[in-house]
Amino acid sequence: xxxxxxxFLIILVLAAAVFSFSAQRLVRFLRLGQGTxxxxxxxxxIVNLLTxxxxxxKILRDPVAGTLHALVFWGFVVLQLGAIExxxxxxxxxxxxxxxxxxxVYRLFLLTQDVTSLAVLVAVSVLLYRRLVVKPRRLQGDQxxxxxxxxxxxxxxxxxxxxxxxxxxxxxxAARAPAIVQPFAAALAIVLSRMPDxxxxxxxxxSWWSHALLILVFLNYLPYSKHLHVIVSLPNTFLSNTSGPxxxxxxxxxxxxxxxxxxxxxxxTHLSWKNLLDGYACTECGRCTAACPANMTGKPLSPRKxxxxxxxxxxxxxxxxxxxxxxxxxxPMHTGPRDDTDSGARDRRLLDHYITEDELWACTSCxxxxxxxxxxIDQLEIINELRRNLVLTESRFPEEIQPAFESMERNGTxxxxxxSDRAKWAEGLxxxxxxELLERNERADVLYWVGCMGSFDERAQKTTVAxxxxxxxxxxxxAILGQEEACHGDPARRMGNEYLYQILAKQAIETLDRYxxxxxxxxxxxxxxQIGNEFPQLGGHYExxxxxxxxxxxxxxxxxxxADPVAQRLxxxxxxxxxxxxxxxxxxxxxxxxxxxxxxVALVEPPxxxxxxxxxxxxxxxxxxEERIGERINVERKKELLATxxxxxxxxxxxxxxxxxDAGKKxxxxxxxxxxxxxxxxxxxxxVTAVPRDVA
Amino acid sequence: xxxxxxxxxxxxxxxxxxxxxxxxxxDETGLKYDMADFDGYAVExxxxxxxxxxxxxxxxxxxxxxxxxxxxxxxxxxxxxxxxQLKCDEVPFDGFAVASALASELGGATYDLIMFxxxxxxxxxxxxxxxxxxxxxxxxxxxxSKLEIVAGRGTARRELExxxxxxxxxxxxxxxxxxxxxxxxxxxxxxxxxxxKKPLATKPANLPEPRLVIARMDLPPERKAGRIVxxxxxxxxxxxxxxxxxxxxxx
Numbered sequence: 004x005x006x007x008x009x010x011f012l013i014i015l016v017l018a019a020a021v022f023s024f025s026a027q028r029l030v031r032f033l034r035l036g037q038g039t040x041x042x043x044x045x046x047x048x049i050v051n052l053l054t055x056x057x058x059x060x061k062i063l064r065d066p067v068a069g070t071l072h073a074l075v076f077w078g079f080v081v082l083q084l085g086a087i088e089x090x091x092x093x094x095x096x097x098x099x100x101x102x103x104x105x106x107x108v109y110r111l112f113l114l115t116q117d118v119t120s121l122a123v124l125v126a127v128s129v130l131l132y133r134r135l136v137v138k139p140r141r142l143q144g145d146q147x148x149x150x151x152x153x154x155x156x157x158x159x160x161x162x163x164x165x166x167x168x169x170x171x172x173x174x175x176x177a178a179r180a181p182a183i184v185q186p187f188a189a190a191l192a193i194v195l196s197r198m199p200d201x202x203x204x205x206x207x208x209x210s211w212w213s214h215a216l217l218i219l220v221f222l223n224y225l226p227y228s229k230h231l232h233v234i235v236s237l238p239n240t241f242l243s244n245t246s247g248p249x250x251x252x253x254x255x256x257x258x259x260x261x262x263x264x265x266x267x268x269x270x271x272t273h274l275s276w277k278n279l280l281d282g283y284a285c286t287e288c289g290r291c292t293a294a295c296p297a298n299m300t301g302k303p304l305s306p307r308k309x310x311x312x313x314x315x316x317x318x319x320x321x322x323x324x325x326x327x328x329x330x331x332x333x334x335p336m337h338t339g340p341r342d343d344t345d346s347g348a349r350d351r352r353l354l355d356h357y358i359t360e361d362e363l364w365a366c367t368s369c370x371x372x373x374x375x376x377x378x379x380i381d382q383l384e385i386i387n388e389l390r391r392n393l394v395l396t397e398s399r400f401p402e403e404i405q406p407a408f409e410s411m412e413r414n415g416t417x418x419x420x421x422x423s424d425r426a427k428w429a430e431g432l433x434x435x436x437x438x439e440l441l442e443r444n445e446r447a448d449v450l451y452w453v454g455c456m457g458s459f460d461e462r463a464q465k466t467t468v469a470x471x472x473x474x475x476x477x478x479x480x481x482a483i484l485g486q487e488e489a490c491h492g493d494p495a496r497r498m499g500n501e502y503l504y505q506i507l508a509k510q511a512i513e514t515l516d517r518y519x520x521x522x523x524x525x526x527x528x529x530x531x532x533q534i535g536n537e538f539p540q541l542g543g544h545y546e547x548x549x550x551x552x553x554x555x556x557x558x559x560x561x562x563x564x565x566a567d568p569v570a571q572r573l574x575x576x577x578x579x580x581x582x583x584x585x586x587x588x589x590x591x592x593x594x595x596x597x598x599x600x601x602x603x604v605a606l607v608e609p610p611x612x613x614x615x616x617x618x619x620x621x622x623x624x625x626x627x628x629e630e631r632i633g634e635r636i637n638v639e640r641k642k643e644l645l646a647t648x649x650x651x652x653x654x655x656x657x658x659x660x661x662x663x664x665d666a667g668k669k670x671x672x673x674x675x676x677x678x679x680x681x682x683x684x685x686x687x688x689x690x691v692t693a694v695p696r697d698v699a
Numbered sequence: 700x701x702x703x704x705x706x707x708x709x710x711x712x713x714x715x716x717x718x719x720x721x722x723x724x725x726d727e728t729g730l731k732y733d734m735a736d737f738d739g740y741a742v743e744x745x746x747x748x749x750x751x752x753x754x755x756x757x758x759x760x761x762x763x764x765x766x767x768x769x770x771x772x773x774x775x776x777x778x779x780x781x782x783x784q785l786k787c788d789e790v791p792f793d794g795f796a797v798a799s800a801l802a803s804e805l806g807g808a809t810y811d812l813i814m815f816x817x818x819x820x821x822x823x824x825x826x827x828x829x830x831x832x833x834x835x836x837x838x839x840x841x842x843x844s845k846l847e848i849v850a851g852r853g854t855a856r857r858e859l860e861x862x863x864x865x866x867x868x869x870x871x872x873x874x875x876x877x878x879x880x881x882x883x884x885x886x887x888x889x890x891x892x893x894x895x896k897k898p899l900a901t902k903p904a905n906l907p908e909p910r911l912v913i914a915r916m917d918l919p920p921e922r923k924a925g926r927i928v929x930x931x932x933x934x935x936x937x938x939x940x941x942x943x944x945x946x947x948x949x950x
């Protein structure tokens with residue numbers, strides 16, 4: 004055995020050396036990215052690692068493929084212990100945990116290895132069947148490396164077979180434990196025991212060597228395959244901010260005074276190292292793309308492609324940037340989408356050569372891709388950084404959004420409405436402005452931030468009035484800013500115009516601080532998210548409450564008296580707003596408002612609902628762009644909502660309202676779209692003052 | 700090619716105007732200002748010519764108080780090379796006064812082309828460009844919707860009712876620009892940053908005594924609300940009667 008131990012030791016050292024080289028190379032590539040701090044808030048990161056990573060919570064959202072993956076993953080973790088024993092035994096003859104561990108613990112170890120290896124073998128076989136025979140749509144397209152997946156699955160299967168054969172053969176010669184702790188190896192041993200000794204010994208040798216060598220081959224193949232995923236996923240989950248730490252869904256802060264001519268990203272070196280690590284972590288499962296509203300309606304955007312392209316471009320350009328000829332440049336990770344005959348890697352870039360404008364402008368920023376990713380990749384941040392470059396550095400964008408930018412600059416609203424008409428909806432309603440209250444030396448408890456849609460859009464104004472009526476009815480001391488309100492710039496920010504955004508946001512903060520505003524209510528989820536979650540980046544700190552939550556609280560406190568419900572049974576389908584739901588985890592408040600205000604309501608849900616809810620198509624500045632390619636997202640969503648058979652569709656966002664109402668015209672549907680505030684306002688018992696519960 | 704583009708700072712037209720107390724101008728409170736629309740087209744057309752040529756310069760000129768520097772900076776952020784402010788407290792209504800001040804600045808330098816918007820979007824006189832041409836003794840083409848300069852000779856397209864004419868002229872010349880020639884670009888942040896470092900010269904405006912002043916300003920009379928006479932065929936006789944007797948638009 005001594006000479007074979009020596010041979011194995013040499014192989015082991017060589018394999019470790021090659022792996023270490025590969026790993027250092029990948030780390031050098033990552034360092035081409037911009038800095039980002041990812042070691043703060045350790046408790047949150049550890050929780051993410053334990054739940055999303057080890058708990059596989061995200062991947063289990065697909066119950067079939069998720070369960071199979073979880074089996075392979077957990078099996079992988081368990082089998083690492085066995086792999087260490089095998090590798091050590093290759094160098095130190097007769098090494099076994101049996102000599103180190105108490106008997107019961109060792110037997111438990113044997114049991115886990117035995118059962119796990121068969122379970123993994125079964126799971127991998129089903130996964131192979133799925134890829135080769137079932138061929139789910141999610142696993143196609145985007146130049147995915149399908150062959151790579153088959154290779155890796157086959158490798159894992161081979162690892163399991165050789166492991167089981169080795170254990171089985173070992174049991175024939177020297178069983179270290181009762182058959183009950185190695186049921187499958189024991190079963191195999193019964194078959195193998197019929198073999199002549201010489202053949203058995205040869206089989207054991209071949210299995211052991213194959214298994215040990217396959218482990219090393221596997222390890223060294225990973226850095227050059229999409230299955231780098233196996234190594235990077237857990238660190239990526241730990242380092243990600245997509246489920247916190249930090250406020251979820253906020254766009255990356257940007258210092259516009261920095262001495263630079265590059266704003267946003269046009270190539271991988273402008274992205275953060277974490278964006279680049281996302282490329283390493285992606286195994287092209289396509290959950291993001293399957294959930295993407297743009298993709299499912301035929302637009303060229305695929306969040307998976309964005310991430311694959313980032314990895315491809317990094318692999319293409321990094322070797323020449325880190326200096327010295329890279330001996331690995333011929334290896335598979337380098338396959339880019341373009342042939343290598345055109346201009347050199349240095350003359351190309353991520354934008355245009357890999358990712359086109361049409362892809363970037365198709366994004367509704369609905370966050371479904373980010374939410375679905377099992378390894379916490381942030382596809383949206385890459386899209387947003389590329390959009391910033393397009394607008395801030397190159398001034399390239401769909402021409403129809405220029406009027407929106409200019410109107411925000413001049414009128415403080417993305418639409419060409421005169422700023423002087425902002426509070427027109429409030430005429431005759433006896434709603435004070437903060438300026439008027441200040442003059443009278445009075446104070447308001449809350450500021451009602453109406454928002455541009457609520458102020459100017461005829462349909463949204465009805466929601467605005469409804470919510471104002473509810474607050475008046477409940478005796479809330481509220482005020483508006485009136486003509487002093489102006490757009491906070493969120494649409495500009497989402498469309499990549501960080502410069503315009505910061506001007507508007509700083510003005511808004513200045514106005515709010517001048518009146519010492521602390522609590523804000525708003526009926527617009529975009530205002531809600533922007534002022535509450537993103538203003539802190541610019542020094543604006545306010546408690547912002549969305550009207551669905553606020554009305555729910557008023558109802559819960561008994562501050563709203565509702566008229567006896569008309570004896571009419573109404574079936575309502577609630578449509579989740581992305582910026583309320585996936586951005587702010589508010590799913591129940593609007594539903595609760597509907598339930599409480601309509602004792603005879605039946606709430607129905609479309610198949611895509613809550614955190615899986617499909618976007619209305621207006622987010623990410625799409626509201627201001629033409630939808631030229633593919634089907635209309637709002638029509639797609641409206642069809643899903645109508646399929647529930649509901650009598651009415653309820654929303655809690657003025658943008659969703661417009662999109663779904665417009666879709667109704669196209670679908671020739673007369674099903675009404677109502678804001679949750681309108682539902683409550685319709686049932687207010689006029690003239691009755693509610694007795695607050697805490698008083699009654 | 701050296702191009703001068705004269706631009707004016709005007710109030711944003713999307714607002715509802717109020718007449719100021721002295722009734723000789725608009726109430727400026729709450730107004731937002733920007734480059735006049737036609738001037739924006741002129742700047743864009745000039746920049747495209749410079750970019751096409753790959754050389755030359757575009758100098759933007761504006762007359763007015765220091766607030767016009769903001770408008771000049773905008774043109775610089777779009778890509779203009781340098782800017783000149785002809786400083787005065789107030790922009791006179793008299794186009795001849797403005798043209799004289801501009802001509803005394805522009806005449807001293809050698810420009811191949813002097814460009815204007817067809818008219819300012821506030822006063823809409825449309826006279827400053829032609830007057831500058833006259834004062835400098837240059838040919839002028841007004842309301843160009845297309846402009847091409849080849850080897851010191853220009854061709855301009857002018858839209859007519861139901862047709863177009865093509866005008867040929869020699870440089871140097873003055874042209875005034877109509878809309879539709881090129882959509883003004885949106886300045887990138889890179890352009891805005893670069894504009895901060897570009898030269899902006901301020902000189903006193905050489906204004907003669909104005910010969911025109913605004914005597915009075917009026918808002919158009921409020922439109923009366925319409926009236927619904929009735930519905931369907933039954934309402935026709937009453938409608939005809941009202942149109943004849945009350946509105947007096949039918950005989």
